[in-house]
């Protein structure tokens with residue numbers, strides 16, 4: 240017989256209750272993940288987006304896109320009540336329910352913007368310095384004529400204009416050898432800047448990344464709700480790796496780019512489908528079955544410690 244409070248008969252029900260009370264946050268890359276890499280379509284993800292909204296699960300875009308690009312997109316996707324992470328983690332947008340009353344000051348659009356990275360003026364200045372000093376060739380997004388940008392990205396002209404409104408990172412196309420790239424990377428590192436690989440561009444940015452911004456938002460969510468949330472992240476690119484490592488459960492969506500995406504994450508699912516179909520497949524894998532909707536890793540560790548402290552007899 241087992242008379243411990245952690246005994247097996249009550250444990251399953253206890254875990255169910257814990258899971259039901261645990262808030263959930265879903266972090267998602269946009270291009271090549273929630274949005275199709277080529278057409279930017281998201282229809283296959285629609286049923287899950289509707290269901291997650293009904294369940295009160297915050298779906299949080301985490302993207303290399305700018306604030307100006309995300310604002311109309313989140314309206315279209317029905318994500319106006321959730322935060323977003325823009326420019327690969329350089330800034331976070333907070334709707335009123337996610338604002339801290341004394342710290343955040345929402346603008347006229349109701350959004351409070353927190354800058355976690357560096358100013359765009361500094362990034363552009365240092366890129367120009369290293370181009371001249373090393374004699375290397377690259378083209379930044381802000382230097383591309385609008386028609387070249389629409390050709391390269393497949394964006395329509397109004398969207399391409401929004402993509403150029405950078406606040407904390409500068410995308411660029413490398414047009415020089417691999418060998419010279421390392422010197423360029425090292426030069427920027429000395430300035431506290433890094434190069435992050437996206438689907439179409441390299442992004443020159445500060446040391447914040449998708450993972451640090453996701454961790455910041457998880458802490459904010461925990462502070463507001465008083466409970467550590469269960470977190471899931473989905474992405475298709477190398478720039479998603481820190482985000483996929485910062486959460487409890489992760490999905491690598493099959494990419495169209497041939498680049499390796501191997502996060503250090505034990506709870507990892509790789510989708511068969513690409514884009515929004517792979518996104519829906521990944522969400523269904525983790526959260527479509529109650530038994531995979533586990534409690535957050537930190538709580539699981541506490542529970543294991545508690546069981547150990549109570550003595551091995553319970554197992």
Ligand SMILES: [Mg+2]
Pocket residue numbers: 268269270271272438474475476
């Ligand atoms: Mg992507």
